[in-house]
Amino acid sequence: MEKPTTELLNILNHTGTGEMDDFIENYGKTDMNHAIFSEYMAQQNMTASAIVKGCRGLISKSYVYDILGGVKTNPSRDIVLILCIAAGMDRKLVRRVLENYGHRDLYVKDTRDIIIATYINNQIYDLDRLNDELFRYGLATLNGQS
Secondary structure, three states: OOOOHHHHHHHHHOOOHHHHHHHHHHHOOOOOOOOHHHHHHHHHOOOHHHHHHHOOOOOOHHHHHHHHOOOOOOOOHHHHHHHHHHOOOOHHHHHHHHHHOOOOOOOOOOHHHHHHHHHHHOOOOOHHHHHHHHHHOOOOOOOOOO
């Protein structure tokens, strides 16, 4: 069973240089899970076409299918966020998916990330509304170009 991040941080804080190799072997970065979206979709009984629709045309249909199918494995952070929001993922899962693709979590001191996290936490998965809010603050909107 995977240990929570806070528990791992506590272990790491008490790890000496002589124990570092063991820590890395036990808890180091795992391989990317290319099936993370398809696993979620199966659990939620969700179709890929529902996610495509939720993307509101911000990402091309073929690119969405390539990411969901594990063909494209290096999407940008914004594209991952768009897919997570379109799929209606909760905050905890969004963090896991971002980390899976090698991106940083939503940061509590970044205004843009605060807005995105607030929408996710309040289960508002409407990308048009979210982008309007980002625009209102003069921030970059979520789009498939980044």
